[in-house]
Amino acid sequence: MSVRYLLITLILIFTACGGGSSSVNKEVQELDSNRSIQKISKTVTIYVHGYRKVGDNEQATYGARKNGSVIAKMVDITGLPTVDAYDKENFSTLLTDIYYYGDVPPNYYTAKDLEDIEEVTRKYGGGIPRYATILAKYSKYILDETGAEKVNIISVSMGSLVTRWMIEKNLEGLSENKKIERWMSIEGVIRGNYAVSQNGLLSVAESLGLFDNSIDTQHMHYDWIKENLTPNPDVMQSLYYRDILVGQISSTKSGEALDRLLSLNRDSQPNDGYQLVKDTYFATVENYSQIPSHTLFYTDHEEIKEKEGAYAVMATFLESKKRVRVTLIDATLNSISNRNTKVAFESYVFSNQVKEKWGITDAIDERVYNSGMLTRYTYNESGETRTFTQPIFDDFVLSDESELDIRMRGYKIESSTNSLGDIVRNIPLKNGVYELSGEEWSAHLKVEVLE
Known part of the structure; x- marks a missing residue:
């Protein structure tokens, strides 16, 4: 049965208290009652990791799966199979991950794939567009390898900016051909990152252990995103989202390093230690897209990896057609x-x-x-x-x-x-x-x- 959303009004207003005075607002949005969400019979869920210091210079195979700790935890909790061990004739949701850092291409790349990677690296210097191209090519490859109909994406931190670029730029035709069913962004760099966007304070952010100065941090800058991806980073505006179910998880336990950086600007905003909370979700939607779900956890940017409640939300999001608002x-x-x-x-x-x-x-x-x-x-x-x-x-x-x-x-x-x-x-x-x-x-x- 399809999920038909009722036409209702959502007002989400978050105003800082306790530790800060800034506000985080969601504007009034209406859910489309004429749209349905169907659960495709066969999907592959790809976990997309986040930022890593000096990752842009790492010597490794990019576009390969790692079977890392997050996938292991998902398998342990849900019992879902991975793409390395499953019944090819009888599966619903498979799990896998991708590593987009590295300098060695995977063995499934064609000459055209290599040309595409070289071209996007020349144009942008690597970074987000390169990683998004790698993710798109892996998504297309894994669909062919498994026979699945669509992919789901679970992305964390900078991995969400990578995913957003892939979707909105229609890389490998995945968005246009409706090959992405669901996208769950966790602590995502949706609008950018505050610490790397404070011109003159990046060296302070480095000294506090938040980031290093790299192509990755340059691409998480508010201005770079506005100039290269969208002039409205807080808006889910692309028409491609009409066919993708989007969910969001934000962590809200602040971190000392980012709090100190904020204080240098005489500012105080809810954050998770690396991201301002308001930068981790879409404030509004346009073009008849469905309003993303949004869950909050009182944990920080690193601790959420061990938060079993977050894994329950992820697993439910992948399979369910029943949405509840309280x-x-x-x-x-x-x-x-x-x-x-x-x-x-x-x-x-x-x-x-x-x-x-x-x-x-x-x-x-x-x-x-x-x-x-x-x-x-x-x-x-x-x-x-x-x-x-x-x-x-x-x-x-x-x-x-x-x-x-x-x-x-x-x-x-x-x-x-x-x-x-x-x-x-x-x-x-x-x-x-x-x-x-x-x-x-x-x-x-x-x-x-x-x-």
């Missing part, structure tokens, strides 16, 4: 002592089906006060109710998921920050509004199931 639509404070009291609400979401299927007890979404990602709401009197639209969860769930466990905590921010207590509620996955009730506050959650 939104906090109002909250009432029973008692306050001062006018202009600021209040924020954090949330954790858990899946019983994920626990039962894969033994994963981690949250599958974490929107945490200490991340600086939560909106602060102003209350002036006891019993006051504020209405708003705060996302709690917006992603895919397993097909037989019938409920989610949600844990929320309110925070009152005055001269100090104090907890308003936890509310834990089992929420059925049926369209409707559900009440949360605690001693010091109460609220309502709106649930939308899109299938």
Whole structure:
């Protein structure tokens, strides 16, 4: 059965609190009710790694699979087969990865492939366009090798900029011929990277251990992306996205090195230690593309590799056709002592089906006060109710998921920050509004199931 999205409005507004004062906003977007998402019977999922220091000068075979730790973890958790060991007559989703660094071509390259690599390297000096060309050629090769109909892409960090270039430049005709089914970007360099874009501070970023000065860091610069890929890096604008299901995961636990770099610019923004959170996702979409799903985890840029909840989200995204959106639509404070009291609400979401299927007890979404990602709401009197639209969860769930466990905590921010207590509620996955009730506050959650 295809997934038909209901026509609804999504307002995602993230305003920094706690550690910062900047805001991260998503504009109002409508989901297209006339579009469907089909699960292709045979796909290959390609994991695309991120930035590595001196990787651009590495002596290795590019365009080859590595069977690295991420693929091993995915296999361990999900039991999905890799392209090295599978039943050729009976498979649904295969796993593989690609290494785009190196100076030695793989043995499946033709003379034309070699010419293409040489040409793109001459034109751009290597970097993102070269890696994207390598990814595209591997994608085409792996489809031919396995007989799969389409590829899925799971990309991390700079690997997401590599993937974006491949899609929007229609390399190897993959986008035009609808050979890409799903793309999950994790902590992606979607809009660029703040640290490498601060002219005059790159040497500081190097000294802090964030990056080195290379073709890779040059290509992650905000200006380079605007000049060479798209003038609107925050917008999912290409028509090719109409045929690709896009998901996003952002980490929100800040890192000391990037915080120090931000402070030199008298700035403070939510980040994961390498990326500003706002640079890891599309703010808006155009040209009738579907709004990407978006999950948050309170972990940093490196720790997410061990976050089992993130692997559960990835695995679900690859297979599911059932999307769920949970939104906090109002909250009432029973008692306050001062006018202009600021209040924020954090949330954790858990899946019983994920626990039962894969033994994963981690949250599958974490929107945490200490991340600086939560909106602060102003209350002036006891019993006051504020209405708003705060996302709690917006992603895919397993097909037989019938409920989610949600844990929320309110925070009152005055001269100090104090907890308003936890509310834990089992929420059925049926369209409707559900009440949360605690001693010091109460609220309502709106649930939308899109299938």
